[in-house]
Amino acid sequence: MTTRDIVFAAVGAITALSALLSVTTKHVVHSALWLLVSLGSLAGCYLVLGQELVGLVQLLVYVGAIVVLVLFALMLTRAPIGPHAEIDTPAWQRVVGALLGAATTVLLAALLLPLFSGVTVELDGGAPGGTPAIAQAVFGTWVWPFELLSVLLLVALIGAFAVSRLVLRSEDETVTARGEVRR
Amino acid sequence: MIHLQLPAALAALLAGIGVYGVLARRNAVLVLIGVELILNAANLLLVTAGSRTGAPFAAGPVLTLFVITIAAAEICVALAVVLVLFRTTGAIDLTAVPDLTDEPEPEPDPQPDPEPEPDLRGEVRS
Amino acid sequence: MSWIVRMIVVLPALAALAGLLARRQRLLAAGIAIGMSAYVAVLAFIQWVAPARTADIESIGRLSTGALQVPLHLLSDRLSGLVALAVAVVVLAIQVFTAWYLRDDPRYGQFAATVSLFATGMLLLVQASDLVLILVGWEIMGWCSWLLIGHDSQRPEARRAAYKAFIVTRVADIGMVVGLVALAVRAGSTDLITVLTASGHDTALTVGLVGVIIGVAGKSGLIPFHDWLPDAMEGPTPASALIHAATMVAAGSYVIARLFSLYASHDGARTLLAVLASATMVYAALLAFAQTDLKRMLAYSTLSQIAIMLAALAAAPPDIGFAPAIGHLVAHAFFKALLFLGAGWLSVLAGATALAALRGRLHGTGALRWSIGLGLAALAGVPPLIGFFTKDSVIETSIEGATGGGGARAWLVVVALFVTVVLTATYCARAWLLLDTPLAAAEPQSGGSPNAATGSDVPEAVVVAEEDLAVVTAADSADDAEVERVHAHGHAPITLSAALAVATLAALTVFGTLLLFSLTGALKPGIVSALLSLLLVVGAAYAVWTLSDRGRHDVADRVPSHVRDRAVRGFGADTAYVGVGRAVTAVARLVVALDRDVVDAYPRATVVAARGLGRVGERSHRGVPSLSLLALLAGVVVIAVLGVTAWR
Numbered sequence: 001m002t003t004r005d006i007v008f009a010a011v012g013a014i015t016a017l018s019a020l021l022s023v024t025t026k027h028v029v030h031s032a033l034w035l036l037v038s039l040g041s042l043a044g045c046y047l048v049l050g051q052e053l054v055g056l057v058q059l060l061v062y063v064g065a066i067v068v069l070v071l072f073a074l075m076l077t078r079a080p081i082g083p084h085a086e087i088d089t090p091a092w093q094r095v096v097g098a099l100l101g102a103a104t105t106v107l108l109a110a111l112l113l114p115l116f117s118g119v120t121v122e123l124d125g126g127a128p129g130g131t132p133a134i135a136q137a138v139f140g141t142w143v144w145p146f147e148l149l150s151v152l153l154l155v156a157l158i159g160a161f162a163v164s165r166l167v168l169r170s171e172d173e174t175v176t177a178r179g180e181v182r183r
Numbered sequence: 184m185i186h187l188q189l190p191a192a193l194a195a196l197l198a199g200i201g202v203y204g205v206l207a208r209r210n211a212v213l214v215l216i217g218v219e220l221i222l223n224a225a226n227l228l229l230v231t232a233g234s235r236t237g238a239p240f241a242a243g244p245v246l247t248l249f250v251i252t253i254a255a256a257e258i259c260v261a262l263a264v265v266l267v268l269f270r271t272t273g274a275i276d277l278t279a280v281p282d283l284t285d286e287p288e289p290e291p292d293p294q295p296d297p298e299p300e301p302d303l304r305g306e307v308r309s
Numbered sequence: 310m311s312w313i314v315r316m317i318v319v320l321p322a323l324a325a326l327a328g329l330l331a332r333r334q335r336l337l338a339a340g341i342a343i344g345m346s347a348y349v350a351v352l353a354f355i356q357w358v359a360p361a362r363t364a365d366i367e368s369i370g371r372l373s374t375g376a377l378q379v380p381l382h383l384l385s386d387r388l389s390g391l392v393a394l395a396v397a398v399v400v401l402a403i404q405v406f407t408a409w410y411l412r413d414d415p416r417y418g419q420f421a422a423t424v425s426l427f428a429t430g431m432l433l434l435v436q437a438s439d440l441v442l443i444l445v446g447w448e449i450m451g452w453c454s455w456l457l458i459g460h461d462s463q464r465p466e467a468r469r470a471a472y473k474a475f476i477v478t479r480v481a482d483i484g485m486v487v488g489l490v491a492l493a494v495r496a497g498s499t500d501l502i503t504v505l506t507a508s509g510h511d512t513a514l515t516v517g518l519v520g521v522i523i524g525v526a527g528k529s530g531l532i533p534f535h536d537w538l539p540d541a542m543e544g545p546t547p548a549s550a551l552i553h554a555a556t557m558v559a560a561g562s563y564v565i566a567r568l569f570s571l572y573a574s575h576d577g578a579r580t581l582l583a584v585l586a587s588a589t590m591v592y593a594a595l596l597a598f599a600q601t602d603l604k605r606m607l608a609y610s611t612l613s614q615i616a617i618m619l620a621a622l623a624a625a626p627p628d629i630g631f632a633p634a635i636g637h638l639v640a641h642a643f644f645k646a647l648l649f650l651g652a653g654w655l656s657v658l659a660g661a662t663a664l665a666a667l668r669g670r671l672h673g674t675g676a677l678r679w680s681i682g683l684g685l686a687a688l689a690g691v692p693p694l695i696g697f698f699t700k701d702s703v704i705e706t707s708i709e710g711a712t713g714g715g716g717a718r719a720w721l722v723v724v725a726l727f728v729t730v731v732l733t734a735t736y737c738a739r740a741w742l743l744l745d746t747p748l749a750a751a752e753p754q755s756g757g758s759p760n761a762a763t764g765s766d767v768p769e770a771v772v773v774a775e776e777d778l779a780v781v782t783a784a785d786s787a788d789d790a791e792v793e794r795v796h797a798h799g800h801a802p803i804t805l806s807a808a809l810a811v812a813t814l815a816a817l818t819v820f821g822t823l824l825l826f827s828l829t830g831a832l833k834p835g836i837v838s839a840l841l842s843l844l845l846v847v848g849a850a851y852a853v854w855t856l857s858d859r860g861r862h863d864v865a866d867r868v869p870s871h872v873r874d875r876a877v878r879g880f881g882a883d884t885a886y887v888g889v890g891r892a893v894t895a896v897a898r899l900v901v902a903l904d905r906d907v908v909d910a911y912p913r914a915t916v917v918a919a920r921g922l923g924r925v926g927e928r929s930h931r932g933v934p935s936l937s938l939l940a941l942l943a944g945v946v947v948i949a950v951l952g953v954t955a956w957r
Contacts, residue, residue: 004185012193018308019220021196023204028213035216042197042223049190051230054244060224061251065280066219066258073262077269089209089278089935096939097206103946105199107953112191112228119187121234137241138248154255161261200944206939214938277934 002121008048015041026083027073036067050123053131190231197224211265215258222254231247311353311366314385317393318433320349325426332418337876339408342421347399353390353397357827361385364438364502378498384438392435392563393827398428399555399646400428402810403780404652406595407547409807410657420460424551427453431556435563440489440499443564446483447528450557451478455590457548458541470543477537477886481527490519505570518571518578522585524589529615531585532592536882539608546653549604553611553649555642556632562618562638566631573627576718585716587725590616598739599865599876603652605660606740607645610688612727614641617703624715624722632830633706637699643821644696647814648684651677654803654811664743664863671744676808680815682741683769687818689737690730695821698832700730701842705835707732730842734849739864742853746860769785
């Protein structure tokens with residue numbers, strides 16, 4: 001056990017615990033906030049693993065943007081404040097869900113732990129893939145996928161816009177159609 | 184120096200928690216939170232694998248960045264869909280039985296008193 | 310000279326087109342129709358005087374059809390020259406007459422144009438040296454006959470008659486097409502000369518000749534197909550004259566005459582033709598005797614006369630050939646056109662075509678009386694009119710064929726011919742007595758009649774007859790439209806030109822025999838047969854004269870009424886046609902039902918199954934989302950576990 005192992009175990013425990021809380025809490029808004037904690041501490045995990053850039057991007061994008069977006073969505077869908085009994089699926093579904101989650105964990109662990117058993121990485125003398133190396137790779141080897149990603153973001157933006165517009169129009173039509181029928 | 188078994192175990196744990204989150208919530212936005220957890224488990228695994236010595240092209244961190252970007256796009260579209268769903272049906276409860284009549288069946292055209300068949304013979308005779 | 314041959318075909322077609330474009334201007338339309346047909350008549354006369362005697366006149370160039378030669382040549386010889394002249398003259402007379410007869414008809418322009426197109430079809434057929442061109446002319450006439458018969462298209466009877474003519478001839482045309490194709494395949498060419506000189510392939514020859522006979526039976530009204538022709542009287546009288554006199558029904562005789570050298574070598578086909586023609590000529594003459602309508606009587610006489618031509622072709626010995634039949638074709642063209650135009654004239658005067666309404670109306674009409682008299686006499690075969698010579702040539706030819714090895718086939722024709730001579734004279738005499746005896750003379754006040762003994766019956770009979778007259782006038786006339794027109798507005802008196810057209814035809818009926826000298830063998834009357842048939846004609850006429858009490862009664866009334874009523878309706882041939890049509894439709898329905906409900910059941914079952922699967926999928930797809938998610942993830946985990954286990 002090295003220092004990094006201990007630090008990682010601590011940060012990872014926070015991550016796992018806050019993730020668990022975020023999926024079990026009865027408060028809708030708390031769920032989003034626990035997600036924020038979980039993702040933030042995951043950024044800490046990245047730092048411990050020596051990937052400063054990934055950690056910072058995680059903070060920027062996930063914590064800064066996505067969680068905020070989720071919070072907005074909760075507000076727009078009039079999520080109730082305070083504990084709410086109707087937040088979860090029926091008990092038997094949750095039991096099955098827990099079983100499936102456990103099965104996933106066990107499966108992945110059974111696969112990954114043997115793969116990584118005894119594998120260690122020396123990070124103290126500077127990470128092998130530091131930020132300059134990532135920059136080299138992104139704008140060298142990965143430049144086309146990178147450009148493609150920008151297109152993907154644009155398409156997603158337009159797609160989100162179009163989805164809301166299209167469905168809104170058809171919603172109007174159904175409303176009028178129903179109104180006529182009612183009349 | 185760090186043992187990579189620890190991050191791998193955390194990734195497996197996060198994925199399991201995410202799966203439970205997806206299945207245990209009936210609010211669509213909270214289901215998305217579960218999905219985010221699963222995605223982060225994948226990210227952590229990428230970073231972990233990329234930390235091994237000899238990983239080419241800095242694939243681990245770069246792919247992680249890509250997945251973060253894609254996750255941003257995904258959550259954007261997903262939240263748009265959720266909002267539209269909320270506006271259309273007034274609720275985002277995934278346990279509700281969907282309203283199967285939301286697509287109105289093509290109603291038979293209202294037949295305003297069908298005209299009697301023109302009697303050709305009668306016309307001819309007259 | 311070959312340009313004349315081409316112009317004879319092309320000019321009527323141009324006239325039809327121009328007449329259709331100018332149909333709104335009545336004078337212009339009439340001018341185009343009459344002028345063109347007059348010019349064509351002149352050209353046909355030139356061609357008759359000096360035929361080109363060639364069968365290699367290019368029309369539109371050969372068709373490129375691979376192995377089959379389709380040269381599309383026209384020909385010009387004595388035969389085509391004579392028939393083309395007769396056709397052109399009759400068409401000219403009909404066009405002139407139509408200009409007066411349909412003077413008040415709003416669709417005169419279309420009618421005249423259709424007549425021109427009809428003439429195109431017949432002249433093309435007459436001058437064709439190619440089976441394809443023969444078929445083209447044949448079909449043009451079939452289509453135009455539909456248009457002409459259905460001219461008064463607002464009347465359901467006319468529409469029905471038009472469709473009946475079209476469908477019946479069309480069914481028979483199946484045989485025609487099959488026959489012509491078989492002949493063309495046999496020769497490897499559609500050129501007429503090649504077809505006539507080809508040898509071998511007896512099966513193809515039999516199929517071809519029999520097929521052509523079936524097609525001819527349809528257009529010429531031989532017995533199974535005969536009933537369309539009397540119904541075709543629903544058309545205006547000039548249309549009837551055109552169809553009956555020189556063109557459509559006679560086209561069959563001409564086609565068989567063209568193919569005569571093939572028929573001469575094939576006894577089976579000729580026997581079929583002889584049986585059909587003999588049966589038709591006697592049967593149609595019998596029905597003609599019973600008719601109550603002048604135009605229908607003429608229609609049945611046409612059937613009988615056409616059958617005489619075909620019988621001549623069936624019985625003639627090969628060395629005499631087709632000439633007597635063609636002679637009779639030309640003669641029939643003249644006197645039947647004369648009779649129809651005269652009947653049209655008379656119907657305008659009397660306002661009806663029913664014989665009961667026409668009784669005595671011919672008396673004191675001058676030229677018309679002479680014309681119809683000449684026509685009926687020629688039809689009956691009274692010397693020295695053209696009908697006598699040609700009919701006697703046919704009889705003489707048949708006797709020669711019978712004695713020269715024709716056997717039972719030719720004897721059948723000879724017997725049928727003599728029976729027909731008697732019957733023809735009978736119905737002609739009946740018609741003449743009915744039309745000509747003044748009604749006053751038929752009033753039985755004077756004694757001495759056989760009915761005088763039972764005097765109480767007589768006034769009753771007169772009352773019945775007058776009632777009949779009223780009913781018949783209103784309901785039984787074939788040319789209803791003309792009758793209505795006359796009753797409503799009256800009709801302009803006949804113009805000089807129309808009267809002249811009728812008179813020209815009358816003159817041709819008398820002197821047309823001279824034309825026939827151009828065709829070798831067309832006139833060969835035998836003394837013995839001539840005397841015998843003359844005796845039969847006189848005897849029949851005298852018998853009618855006596856039996857009808859010198860024209861005071863309708864001799865056909867002596868036929869038992871139930872038989873006569875059915876004879877007037879053609880012994881239910883129409884019902885039989887409808888039955889055949891119904892049967893064919895029923896078979897078609899059965900086939901459709903089999904196809905749809907049995908053969909198509911399997912493809913449609915897959916459709917039903919796919920749709921059902923789709924419904925099931927839709928239902929499950931629209932289940933509760935959380936449950937669906939649960940099932941989905943469970944499936945993913947199961948597959949992952951399986952995958953990992955298998956990978957291990």
